[in-house]
Amino acid sequence: MRLRPIPASIAIALVIATSACQKQDTTASTATPAANTQAATAEADAKFADVSRRWLDGWLEQQPVSATQTGKHDFDDRIEDLSAAGRQKFTDFSKKMLAEVDTLDASRLSRENQVDLAILRNQIRYDIWQMDTLQSWAWDPQLYNGIAGGALYTLMAREFAPMPQRLKAATARMEKIPQLFAQMRENLDAGRVPKIHAETVAKQNAGITSIVDGMIAPHAGELTGEDRMRLDAAIATVKKAVAENQEWLDKTLVPNAKGDFRIGQKLYDEKLAFALNSPLTRQEIRTRAEAAIKQTRAEMYEIARKHLAGKPNTPAEMPDTPSDEQQQKVIEAALEMAYADRPARDKVVELAKQSTAEATAFTREKQLVSVPETPVQIILMPEFQRGVAVAYCDSPGPLDKGLDTFYAVSPIPDDWSKEQVDSFLREYNTRSIHELSIHEAMPGHYLQIAHANKHPSVLRAVLGSGSFIEGWAMYGEKVMDDANYMNGDPLMKLIQRKWALRAMANAVLDQAIHVDGMSRDDAMKLMTVTTFQQEREAAGKWVRASLTSAQLPTYFVGYSEHLDLRNEVQKREGDKFNLKAYHDKLLSYGSPPVRFARELMLDEEIK
Numbered sequence: 211m212r213l214r215p216i217p218a219s220i221a222i223a224l225v226i227a228t229s230a231c232q233k234q235d236t237t238a239s240t241a242t243p244a245a246n247t248q249a250a251t252a253e254a255d256a257k258f259a260d261v262s263r264r265w266l267d268g269w270l271e272q273q274p275v276s277a278t279q280t281g282k283h284d285f286d287d288r289i290e291d292l293s294a295a296g297r298q299k300f301t302d303f304s305k306k307m308l309a310e311v312d313t314l315d316a317s318r319l320s321r322e323n324q325v326d327l328a329i330l331r332n333q334i335r336y337d338i339w340q341m342d343t344l345q346s347w348a349w350d351p352q353l354y355n356g357i358a359g360g361a362l363y364t365l366m367a368r369e370f371a372p373m374p375q376r377l378k379a380a381t382a383r384m385e386k387i388p389q390l391f392a393q394m395r396e397n398l399d400a401g402r403v404p405k406i407h408a409e410t411v412a413k414q415n416a417g418i419t420s421i422v423d424g425m426i427a428p429h430a431g432e433l434t435g436e437d438r439m440r441l442d443a444a445i446a447t448v449k450k451a452v453a454e455n456q457e458w459l460d461k462t463l464v465p466n467a468k469g470d471f472r473i474g475q476k477l478y479d480e481k482l483a484f485a486l487n488s489p490l491t492r493q494e495i496r497t498r499a500e501a502a503i504k505q506t507r508a509e510m511y512e513i514a515r516k517h518l519a520g521k522p523n524t525p526a527e528m529p530d531t532p533s534d535e536q537q538q539k540v541i542e543a544a545l546e547m548a549y550a551d552r553p554a555r556d557k558v559v560e561l562a563k564q565s566t567a568e569a570t571a572f573t574r575e576k577q578l579v580s581v582p583e584t585p586v587q588i589i590l591m592p593e594f595q596r597g598v599a600v601a602y603c604d605s606p607g608p609l610d611k612g613l614d615t616f617y618a619v620s621p622i623p624d625d626w627s628k629e630q631v632d633s634f635l636r637e638y639n640t641r642s643i644h645e646l647s648i649h650e651a652m653p654g655h656y657l658q659i660a661h662a663n664k665h666p667s668v669l670r671a672v673l674g675s676g677s678f679i680e681g682w683a684m685y686g687e688k689v690m691d692d693a694n695y696m697n698g699d700p701l702m703k704l705i706q707r708k709w710a711l712r713a714m715a716n717a718v719l720d721q722a723i724h725v726d727g728m729s730r731d732d733a734m735k736l737m738t739v740t741t742f743q744q745e746r747e748a749a750g751k752w753v754r755a756s757l758t759s760a761q762l763p764t765y766f767v768g769y770s771e772h773l774d775l776r777n778e779v780q781k782r783e784g785d786k787f788n789l790k791a792y793h794d795k796l797l798s799y800g801s802p803p804v805r806f807a808r809e810l811m812l813d814e815e816i817k
């Protein structure tokens with residue numbers, strides 16, 4: 211999973227400079243049709259750049275925590291305003307900007323800006339829909355918890371400015387967090403809040419204090435005088451606010467939370483269309499995913515029976531055409547051999563570091579794609595973000611240059627039993643940690659986002675497509691497998707396909723839960739039996755699917771689109787096809803929805 215940076219201010223100097231040059235070229239007394247076309251495009255591009263800049267600047271001014279995350283630090287002393295007035299201001303702004311965007315003639319824009327216009331229009335419409343229709347501010351306490359924790363974490367995690375400057379900004383934000391909690395209590399309708407959302411936030415709430423104690427208080431000595439006094443007071447204020455909020459969560463929200471976490475078909479289909487920006491419908495996604503599950507299980511059976519042949523304690527029957535039961539037993543027997551090789555409870559992060567280094571060396575050696583030189587740091591996941599995913603990649607914002615990328619791994623909870631720990635480490639065995647590092651770091655999220663942040667359009671970088679990003683990371687796992695990572699180890703190949711099954715199951719699971727009302731028992735069967743996930747992984751995924759919607763399909767949808775595109779280009783180029791050149795060209799487009807990357811790659815009309 212990648213923790214996406216949220217948009218920052220758009221740079222238009224290049225567009226304006228290009229436009230000026232194009233206009234200068236058309237001042238000759240005898241203008242050619244081509245010159246007139248260039249001038250018209252330059253004028254349209256300049257207008258789009260102006261609209262984009264004003265939208266993005268205004269958008270981030272109303273989302274200060276998001277602005278910090280992307281590297282725009284004008285609003286580091288503020289946090290989001292989710293009061294009724296603040297929400298109305300955001301909606302009015304979005305509708306005004308959408309009206310301006312709808313006046314632009316896409317046919318007159320350059321191809322790159324045609325893509326950006328489509329991305330921008332989708333985002334503004336999505337913002338309005340989320341505020342007016344989905345209304346997560348009224349039923350999802352995760353929204354407030356994320357802002358409160360993110361407000362402080364984004365300031366302290368990276369050294370984008372001297373510590374005293376960041377401490378002053380943190381002081382101002384800590385002073386405002388009580389107001390955010392008050393808005394939370396005012397806005398949330400317990401009758402609409404799902405119990406699982408309330409319980410999750412009740413567990414995460416203390417993580418805000420851990421940020422204060424672990425990342426802010428130790429540096430308090432770098433402020434003096436009134437600044438230090440104000441910081442100390444702000445720390446006391448925010449700790450009191452967190453404690454009061456905890457009491458409200460435990461005694462009021464959790465006991466009274468009665469909402470349904472399933473958002474239903476109408477909302478789900480609308481959200482899916484915005485989130486994926488893909489031509490694939492919900493029904494098409496499910497058909498593809500179920501077919502892919504069947505094919506992948508067949509591949510796993512062939513790998514497993516070849517590996518098990520002649521070994522002791524293997525299934526007695528491994529026919530060419532197995533029954534479902536035979537297929538299940540053979541695959542499970544081979545997977546047990548992979549599960550036996552696993553890290554110690556306290557060595558997961560250490561193995562993540564080692565496997566990232568090995569995957570990086572392999573990617574370079576095999577010339578799979580250009581490897582960036584920017585750093586990646588493997589860290590423990592901050593407490594306030596735990597409980598949704600096992601790991602994520604947190605890249606610096608497009609405007610924060612030269613800063614670290616974080617590959618965050620969640621530690622095993624202290625209160626887990628020996629059986630729960632064993633289940634977790636069977637799932638995250640040694641080879642699975644390698645697969646995780648491939649996905650999150652190399653050549654997955656870390657590499658892809660480093661390339662994306664080089665694209666001239668900051669708008670495209672900060673509005674990066676989840677399906678392109680997650681799909682690339684899953685596609686990267688296949689690229690490494692095709693190149694025989696770990697010397698073609700059959701158990702590694704088996705684990706790669708097991709992970710692919712997880713993503714395929716994600717795509718089915720998400721819509722089956724939110725639209726079809728899939729029960730927990732049926733979901734667990736899909737995960738633990740059909741796609742070979744361990745109980746702890748499956749239980750965590752049930753929670754994640756209950757807490758989110760339209761994010762879990764991004765992996766498989768993007769993966770499918772990436773594979774379709776590569777196959778099409780490879781077919782066109784034939785013997786001239788070069789994998790590294792293809793990957794470098796694809797990644798040079800940033801992180802647009804794959805449908806637009808395809809149109810740019812194949813020089814087709816932007817739709």
